Amino acid sequence: MKPYATYRHRHTVLPRRILLLGSLLLAALTVSHAQTTAPDTARFAAQLDSLRTHYHVLGLSYVVLRGDNILQQGGLGFADLQTLAPATSATNYRIASLTKPIAATLLLQLQEAGQLDIQDPIKPLIPGYEDYYRQVKAYVLANEPQYVRLVEHFDFERDDLTIWHHLTHTAEYVPGDTFSYNGFLYGGLARLMEVTLQQPFAEILQQRVLTPLAMRTSAPSQETASDSVLQLLAKPYAYGGVGADSFTLAEYPSPDVNAGAGIVSNVLDLANFDRAIRDYRLISAESQQAAWTNQLNNAGEPIPYGLGWFVQRDPAGRRVVWHYGWQPGSFSGLYLKYPDEDLTFIVLANGENLSAPFGELGYREDVFVSPFAGLFMETFVDY
Structure with missing residues (x-):
């Protein structure tokens, strides 16, 4: 008996309508399989909105990229509660500390051009360094x-302070000994770039990042933004408690910009920046990989920061680079990348609660204490 031969013989004499039915069933099963193995974008948007509501974020905008391609984008909630203007993927925000990876990229550009070395002592490079920090x-x-x-653990009189110490948040205590996140000291790197290039930091950002990357609805700062950029800027809101009046209009942060904060942008323009660093259009592959590598303290131990980026492994051991933004009481954001999987998630909000609830949970060492990060991982990386 030859069952395979029997099957083949019987198959050849099946009526054509049954063959057609089988083909349609196979196609349906194939589609069904594809649907179960592809990221569930509708579920992602719904769960992201649930998180927004749970953490009392009035409005947020987000984008997910694989390589150069946008997998998903959108807005949830409101950019302006008074007019009920919805948040969209084109809504502008103050991106807070998401400015830091951009500033670090500019600093590494200058190093590649031979205009500075991040291991250089910083005091001789910035006139009035000691006097400024003393005041x-x-x-x-x-x-x-x-x-x-x-400021209490920063000794500005030390001669061994380097650019690298400011860039890696290791300038406090004994420089290089301890990672201590400090946006104030990081922000001073803008002055270094101004002295090096002899132009305001806002102009540096515009000429070297925003214009060449076609970030057309972004601005180096709220202070320098055009009316058309400001028209897209979400209003900031603070959450004050339970009830219909729980969101109150907050004040915008200081309108200027430094290396640590101040840029006005949106998720689509930031996607342009992301494509540029992915394709090594701003700095070399070597410099970019250095930025995405845990730096070492004086004892040779890794710190949770690279050059302008937090760097860690996810629960499955995959490399993750990221940064959070947090303007207390007004804006927050998250920029999360899986470089080896070629996936990126950028989310911005007009309230502080994309970041504020997680500060005391070890956020600076582990992005996954944030359920926003966990949702992205489960939907787009783990699926």
């Missing part, structure tokens, strides 16, 4: 006690 420290200690932590 700031005295002012903060006397008038802004909530910010004392940013």
